[in-house]
Amino acid sequence: MIVVHPSTCRACSAYCPVLVTLDDGKVVRVQGNPAAPLYDGFTCPKGRALPALHNNPERLLHSMKRQPDGSYSPIPTDQAIAEIADKLSIIVARHGPRSVAGFLGNPAVEQVATAPVMMALLRAIGSPMFFSMATLDQPNTKVAEALHGAWDGGRMRPETLDVMLIAGGNPVISKQYFGQNPGMRLKELVQRGTALIVIDPRRTETARRAAIHLQPIPGEDAVIAAGLVHLVLANGWHNDGFVAQNATGLWGLAEAVKPFTPAYVSRRAGVPEADLRTAAELIGRARRGNFGTGTGASMTGRGTLTTYLYNCLQSLRGFWAQEGDELLCSPVLLPPVRPKAQPRNPVPPTGFGEKMRVRGLEQSVAGIPASALVDEILTPGEGQVRALFMHAGAMRTMPDEARTHEAFRSLELMVTHDVELSSTARVADYVIASRLAFEIPVLSFLVELNSVFHQGYGYPEPFGAAQPALTDPPPGSDVIDAWRLYYRLGQRLRLQLECGSMFAATGTPLDMENEPSTEDIHALIATGSAVPLDRIRQYPHGHVFEDARVRVGPRDPACTERLDLANADMLADLAQLAAEDYAQARGLGAEFPLLLVPKRMQNVTNGSMRLDPQRLGVMTNPAFLHPADIVAFGLSAGGLARVRSRHGEIEVVVEADSDLRPGVLAIAHGFGRLPGEPGDARRYGANVNRLTILDEDFDRYSGMPRMGAIPVSITPFRVRTDIEDVAA
Ligand SMILES: Nc1nc2c(c(=O)[nH]1)N[C@H]1C(S)=C(S)[C@@H](COP(=O)(O)OP(=O)(O)OC[C@H]3O[C@@H](n4cnc5c(=O)[nH]c(N)nc54)[C@H](O)[C@@H]3O)O[C@H]1N2
Ligand SMILES: Nc1nc2c(c(=O)[nH]1)N[C@H]1C(S)=C(S)[C@@H](COP(=O)(O)OP(=O)(O)OC[C@H]3O[C@@H](n4cnc5c(=O)[nH]c(N)nc54)[C@H](O)[C@@H]3O)O[C@H]1N2
Ligand code: SF4
Numbered sequence: 267m268i269v270v271h272p273s274t275c276r277a278c279s280a281y282c283p284v285l286v287t288l289d290d291g292k293v294v295r296v297q298g299n300p301a302a303p304l305y306d307g308f309t310c311p312k313g314r315a316l317p318a319l320h321n322n323p324e325r326l327l328h329s330m331k332r333q334p335d336g337s338y339s340p341i342p343t344d345q346a347i348a349e350i351a352d353k354l355s356i357i358v359a360r361h362g363p364r365s366v367a368g369f370l371g372n373p374a375v376e377q378v379a380t381a382p383v384m385m386a387l388l389r390a391i392g393s394p395m396f397f398s399m400a401t402l403d404q405p406n407t408k409v410a411e412a413l414h415g416a417w418d419g420g421r422m423r424p425e426t427l428d429v430m431l432i433a434g435g436n437p438v439i440s441k442q443y444f445g446q447n448p449g450m451r452l453k454e455l456v457q458r459g460t461a462l463i464v465i466d467p468r469r470t471e472t473a474r475r476a477a478i479h480l481q482p483i484p485g486e487d488a489v490i491a492a493g494l495v496h497l498v499l500a501n502g503w504h505n506d507g508f509v510a511q512n513a514t515g516l517w518g519l520a521e522a523v524k525p526f527t528p529a530y531v532s533r534r535a536g537v538p539e540a541d542l543r544t545a546a547e548l549i550g551r552a553r554r555g556n557f558g559t560g561t562g563a564s565m566t567g568r569g570t571l572t573t574y575l576y577n578c579l580q581s582l583r584g585f586w587a588q589e590g591d592e593l594l595c596s597p598v599l600l601p602p603v604r605p606k607a608q609p610r611n612p613v614p615p616t617g618f619g620e621k622m623r624v625r626g627l628e629q630s631v632a633g634i635p636a637s638a639l640v641d642e643i644l645t646p647g648e649g650q651v652r653a654l655f656m657h658a659g660a661m662r663t664m665p666d667e668a669r670t671h672e673a674f675r676s677l678e679l680m681v682t683h684d685v686e687l688s689s690t691a692r693v694a695d696y697v698i699a700s701r702l703a704f705e706i707p708v709l710s711f712l713v714e715l716n717s718v719f720h721q722g723y724g725y726p727e728p729f730g731a732a733q734p735a736l737t738d739p740p741p742g743s744d745v746i747d748a749w750r751l752y753y754r755l756g757q758r759l760r761l762q763l764e765c766g767s768m769f770a771a772t773g774t775p776l777d778m779e780n781e782p783s784t785e786d787i788h789a790l791i792a793t794g795s796a797v798p799l800d801r802i803r804q805y806p807h808g809h810v811f812e813d814a815r816v817r818v819g820p821r822d823p824a825c826t827e828r829l830d831l832a833n834a835d836m837l838a839d840l841a842q843l844a845a846e847d848y849a850q851a852r853g854l855g856a857e858f859p860l861l862l863v864p865k866r867m868q869n870v871t872n873g874s875m876r877l878d879p880q881r882l883g884v885m886t887n888p889a890f891l892h893p894a895d896i897v898a899f900g901l902s903a904g905g906l907a908r909v910r911s912r913h914g915e916i917e918v919v920v921e922a923d924s925d926l927r928p929g930v931l932a933i934a935h936g937f938g939r940l941p942g943e944p945g946d947a948r949r950y951g952a953n954v955n956r957l958t959i960l961d962e963d964f965d966r967y968s969g970m971p972r973m974g975a976i977p978v979s980i981t982p983f984r985v986r987t988d989i990e991d992v993a994a
């Protein structure tokens with residue numbers, strides 16, 4: 267029987283409403299849902315390819331156990347859990363609670379209940395070691411907000427802006443910034459007169475819509491931001507009244523940006539001085555604006571300083587939501603808020619939580635540094651991590667593949683969840699076979715939660731969806747929702763788990779006798795939500811809750827809090843930036859003549875969704891270069907090449923991209939095979955994280971290592987002879 271049900275795509279955090287066609291319970295079609303109140307029926311190719319993921323012949327239908335010879339054999343999931351519980355209790359008894367760690371990556375987007383129950387188990391064991399990809403993504407946004415202070419009323423809404431700046435983000439592809447249907451949203455913005463400023467070494471799909479596109483040398487975002495601050499101040503375009511009432515440190519900031527003259531910034535970052543001045547003028551003359559940094563600006567070093575400077579620029583212009591403005595991302599599943607048009611003092615970004623035993627790292631406002639995990643596993647001594655629960659594609663997405671691999675293989679116990687025997691699964695001792703999207707109920711909670719970590723995420727409208735699972739896992743399979751692993755381990759270890767809103771330190775005790783349903787866990791996550799979950803569940807297509815729209819309230823007359831324009835560490839970084847020999851710092855030379863940068867591709871989400879080459883048209887992650895560089899380095903488009911950094915090398919397929927700035931090499935992450943496994947760039951792609959390392963040039967607060975603007979070389983490898991390829 268064929269039926270069509272509304273649901274939500276969770277293949278990325280845009281969470282597009284979809285209509286799913288089921289034929290006798292089998293997912294056969296996914297399309298946009300025009301009946302949903304948001305996104306105009308939009309989907310991307312990944313959403314439409316979800317049937318391929320559900321019907322993947324390689325899908326993991328049974329949990330797996332690693333055998334002494336390194337092969338994997340199916341094991342009943344409950345037996346796997348029993349064995350894991352036995353090993354876990356021995357490890358805790360022998361090495362203490364801190365030896366147990368959990369790691370949550372992007373797949374948590376699909377399985378919302380994993381995070382609270384994994385955290386509940388760690389809490390019950392007494393381990394603080396909860397890691398997440400948030401600290402390898404854009405932790406600089408949380409840290410910069412802590413250093414600068416936050417605006418209680420939040421940012422101005424996109425549809426009200428005169429100017430919008432995006433540095434190192436490409437929403438048309440990533441769906442970050444406008445979430446859903448970003449191409450259409452951008453078009454609407456530009457049509458209504460918003461001047462878009464895009465800073466990106468590639469003329470991206472987003473940059474095509476920009477009034478000004480600065481196409482800089484990668485890694486110079488802090489220099490450009492300082493240059494814009496300099497120009498705004500030099501022209502007296504700052505909002506004196508706003509600054510006097512809400513900020514301190516104007517003089518310090520003005521002094522610190524003095525070296526960043528337009529001529530210097532233009533020379534150093536490789537952008538035309540006139541364009542820089544025009545961008546500053548657009549910012550200086552606008553009445554409403556917003557500035558945001560994406561992964562490009564965050565990963566290429568000095569991400570915290572860059573975001574801090576843009577926050578300062580925002581405050582200099584008074585570009586924060588005003589009294590009476592509608593709050594951007596009014597909560598639905600998050601707790602209600604009563605924002606005011608006033609600042610909040612800066613807070614220390616670190617100094618409150620778990621200290622790492624390595625590189626002086628510690629918990630920050632962005633979480634425990636994921637970049638410390640590998641060394642926490644490899645460094646002997648009290649507290650050494652010996653057991654790891656992993657819900658991510660880490661082997662292809664963590665910097666420094668070789669050390670990550672060494673660390674994971676050295677664990678006494680490594681457990682992953684997966685939907686295929688992925689490279690991360692192939693280093694684990696146990697792989698728990700997991701349910702897939704349409705076998706799991708929907709709760710649009712994570713979209714909202716993400717908006718707390720990064721301004722680019724979240725529903726701009728008070729939208730919520732709580733929808734049932736649509737189908738059961740295939741007959742004969744033995745797969746579970748990931749959270750059940752943690753619950754059942756708690757049961758076996760006779761622990762009482764507590765679970766609730768992720769903002770609460772404790773939660774409601776779970777019934778440890780009768781296993782709850784996933785909906786029960788969702789209800790606990792929604793504890794104290796702005797809109798009661800029962801109401802949200804009444805709308806099969808999801809709903810915009812008009813009564814949940816929040817307006818920014820008046821300033822409290824007694825408010826004495828202030829934003830900080832002159833954080834001492836940030837100004838010291840700025841002084842160092844101005845003083846450094848930038849040509850030398852960049853690390854380019856005859857040996858490494860190109861800068862490697864990150865990018866996202868339309869048809870994959872990091873390491874996911876590479877299943878159906880016919881429909882998705884992509885299976886590998888090419889190395890994109892400007893055609894002039896292809897010629898200059900003796901390469902051929904479509905041919906193979908070897909990319910080398912100081913830390914490793916990979917084999918890649920070369921592809922021409924005339925939109926890239928010459929001298930820049932762009933490769934997406936999330937591909938490749940394990941060290942020691944035979945690679946094949948055309949089939950598996952290449953793991954860029956063979957070129958990155960963890961402990962050099964890392965952010966002092968979040969520990970995030972440099973993952974972009976990496977000096978590399980490229981040389982032809984088994985050069986193809988067909989002439990057309992060279993001409994391309
Ligand atoms: N060099 C470099 N490294 C990067 C980045 C970069 O730009 N450059 N970006 C970083 C960023 S921002 C992020 S967020 C991370 C992302 O990295 P991760 O958090 O690791 O996320 P994914 O690669 O999306 O994870 C996908 C994998 O999870 C497996 N999987 C496990 N459980 C499930 C499940 O329940 N459902 C599904 N569908 N799949 C599951 C799939 O088999 C797939 O292999 O990578 C980071 N790493
Ligand atoms: N289709 C798709 N969507 C995704 C993902 C995916 O893999 N595929 N991943 C998801 C995840 S985990 C995340 S975190 C978000 C990320 O969302 P975004 O941050 O928007 O990521 P990108 O689309 O890669 O845009 C980054 C841009 O930075 C540019 N860039 C590189 N280096 C520099 C630099 O030094 N300076 C500047 N100014 N720009 C630079 C790149 O050219 C690229 O255009 O996307 C999410 N959405
Ligand atoms: S943008 Fe694509 S992958 Fe992301 S939720 Fe929407 S349809 Fe799914």
Ligand SMILES: [Mo]
Pocket residue numbers: 403
């Ligand atoms: Mo990310």
